[in-house]
Amino acid sequence: MTRPERAGQIVPLRRVEERRAASSDLSDEALLAACGVGDTAALGALFDRHHEAIYRLISRLLRTDASEIDDLVQQTFLAAWRAAKKFSSRGAVRSYLFGIAANTVRHHIRSSVRRRAALADIPPPPAAHPPDAATARAQELHRLAIALEQLPDDLRIVYVMCELEEVPGVEAARALGLRAGTLGRRLHEARRALREAIEGGTR
Amino acid sequence: MSDDTTHPVPSDAALADLARELPTHAPDDTRREAVRSSLLAAASADRAAPRPRWPLVGAGFAAGALAAAAIVLVVVRARPSGSPNASSPGAATPGAPVASSGIAMPPAARIDAPASASFERELVHDGSGHVGELVRVHAGTLHVASARAGEHVQLATADARVDGEGEVDVEVAGDQLRAVSVRSGSATLRVRDQQMVVLAAGQTWKAPVITAEVDVVAPPVATPVPVRVVAVPTVDQPTVEKRAVEKPAVEKPAVEKSAVERPATPETPPPGEPVAHDEPAPAIGSGARAPTATEQHFAAGWALLKRGNAAEAARELGTAADSDGDPALAADARYFQAVALSRAGRKTEAERALVAFLDRAPHSIRRGRAAVMLGKLIAERGDAKSARAWFESALGDADPAVVAAARTGLASL
Numbered sequence: 001m002t003r004p005e006r007a008g009q010i011v012p013l014r015r016v017e018e019r020r021a022a023s024s025d026l027s028d029e030a031l032l033a034a035c036g037v038g039d040t041a042a043l044g045a046l047f048d049r050h051h052e053a054i055y056r057l058i059s060r061l062l063r064t065d066a067s068e069i070d071d072l073v074q075q076t077f078l079a080a081w082r083a084a085k086k087f088s089s090r091g092a093v094r095s096y097l098f099g100i101a102a103n104t105v106r107h108h109i110r111s112s113v114r115r116r117a118a119l120a121d122i123p124p125p126p127a128a129h130p131p132d133a134a135t136a137r138a139q140e141l142h143r144l145a146i147a148l149e150q151l152p153d154d155l156r157i158v159y160v161m162c163e164l165e166e167v168p169g170v171e172a173a174r175a176l177g178l179r180a181g182t183l184g185r186r187l188h189e190a191r192r193a194l195r196e197a198i199e200g201g202t203r
Numbered sequence: 204m205s206d207d208t209t210h211p212v213p214s215d216a217a218l219a220d221l222a223r224e225l226p227t228h229a230p231d232d233t234r235r236e237a238v239r240s241s242l243l244a245a246a247s248a249d250r251a252a253p254r255p256r257w258p259l260v261g262a263g264f265a266a267g268a269l270a271a272a273a274i275v276l277v278v279v280r281a282r283p284s285g286s287p288n289a290s291s292p293g294a295a296t297p298g299a300p301v302a303s304s305g306i307a308m309p310p311a312a313r314i315d316a317p318a319s320a321s322f323e324r325e326l327v328h329d330g331s332g333h334v335g336e337l338v339r340v341h342a343g344t345l346h347v348a349s350a351r352a353g354e355h356v357q358l359a360t361a362d363a364r365v366d367g368e369g370e371v372d373v374e375v376a377g378d379q380l381r382a383v384s385v386r387s388g389s390a391t392l393r394v395r396d397q398q399m400v401v402l403a404a405g406q407t408w409k410a411p412v413i414t415a416e417v418d419v420v421a422p423p424v425a426t427p428v429p430v431r432v433v434a435v436p437t438v439d440q441p442t443v444e445k446r447a448v449e450k451p452a453v454e455k456p457a458v459e460k461s462a463v464e465r466p467a468t469p470e471t472p473p474p475g476e477p478v479a480h481d482e483p484a485p486a487i488g489s490g491a492r493a494p495t496a497t498e499q500h501f502a503a504g505w506a507l508l509k510r511g512n513a514a515e516a517a518r519e520l521g522t523a524a525d526s527d528g529d530p531a532l533a534a535d536a537r538y539f540q541a542v543a544l545s546r547a548g549r550k551t552e553a554e555r556a557l558v559a560f561l562d563r564a565p566h567s568i569r570r571g572r573a574a575v576m577l578g579k580l581i582a583e584r585g586d587a588k589s590a591r592a593w594f595e596s597a598l599g600d601a602d603p604a605v606v607a608a609a610r611t612g613l614a615s616l
Binding site for chain 2 (some may be wrong): 040041043044047048051052055056058059060066069070073074077078081082140141144145148159163164191194195198
């Protein structure tokens, strides 16, 4: 009897909901602790819970193609997996992951010869005269994107974490390995630079 | 006067709000699942191969030398004779495999399997001094548990390798991996021609369902009028109660099963295979008249398809479809010809048959299934745009299963 050929396709994973629910009941800290003893299921649950935020953070820190962001997200969680035993429960796991992601991006930028100024996904402002409200908004966004891209890495990381992701200053400082004063100074500098960029375009 | 006075300096909050409007990247389901699988694979590998520490390097070398010597012993002296532990019915922790070499053997994994399961256990070495156990599974559902935490169990079928740690259920039929469920621990699947997949506890992987297998649905039949009939001579027909057929009513749902005796299923079909109650009941052979040529070819084709002879089934069903008999039955024959062609691996011809069916049967209840099937075939050859159109055309089908399949197809593009 001949057997039909196999289609050779991957079907999406079908998770067993009740088992998944068991993982989802655990706190972030418990999941990270489980990672520390080698539980890959906990790592999967941690990924499920935080990957969107990590994707968002990394894409704000580094404008690059999707596959590179995928790699950085994976590196972030892998680094968290390896360092899980070192996690101290003084801060939130999310902030901890943000700190790892920020360091991952920083190392990636430093080790990368090519530094992209890829702003292709940001539409250039239309040259309208005089600009209406929507056009002015688009121009502001464009200037802000460029300014954010041109910020020194240390300032950009602090700005994105504290301002855009709203990580409390103490946690951000701990996650980034900075003193609170240093973090505050960098945040101030980042805001000033961005504000100047916006103001410069409106003059 | 400066323009600065006309443009207020944005506050920190307003600046942040503006910055949040910048586009961010969010992965789609496919990418996310790929990253997740890759991450878990990397984590598993990371755990399996801890970084060497310098103080232990010397000991590592010594252990490696001992292990190499052990491998030589295994190769020379410890080849399993015959078929080790073959087809152990209801096997529960067979003894440590081939322990006659006098060296430390890997601990035997616990395997629970029904008597019908067929598998073998053997020792393998990976060339780096590590001796492990490999379970070759031919058929059946096995529950495999590592001997102890951290130990891996390797399972192999003709088309896949599974590296499990913890407790894993593996379902195999005809030497083909059908499903893997991880109860605890994790498993890494390497299925031939597919991307590696890592499963964590609570996850299940199932082999792709062959289009043809899910599309076989009973063709429409006329209103049943119980009539005792004799067996049809030319077809491998079971001696069951048949329905008298005046003319197949194509648009009538073909699920009227209650009044009809069905043949006993010879064996429990594996998942995805058509089951007995889904078989079409070829509406031929009533005592009132002799079956037409279309009916005969249809019945013959269906019987061949049921027996797994897809190529011959496609030929018979194609003959039925090309005949001048009943148009509705011919249209159904075209559909099942496409199913047979798909099973036979003749994808291009299957596409043609489906297009012909869709042209010929604008009101058939099988249009949705045919569209999904066609979409899958087209997607397999990379034409996502056309495949999308066919999947979308099936979204309005009355059968929720068809709609779900269409959505799955769209998501896979």
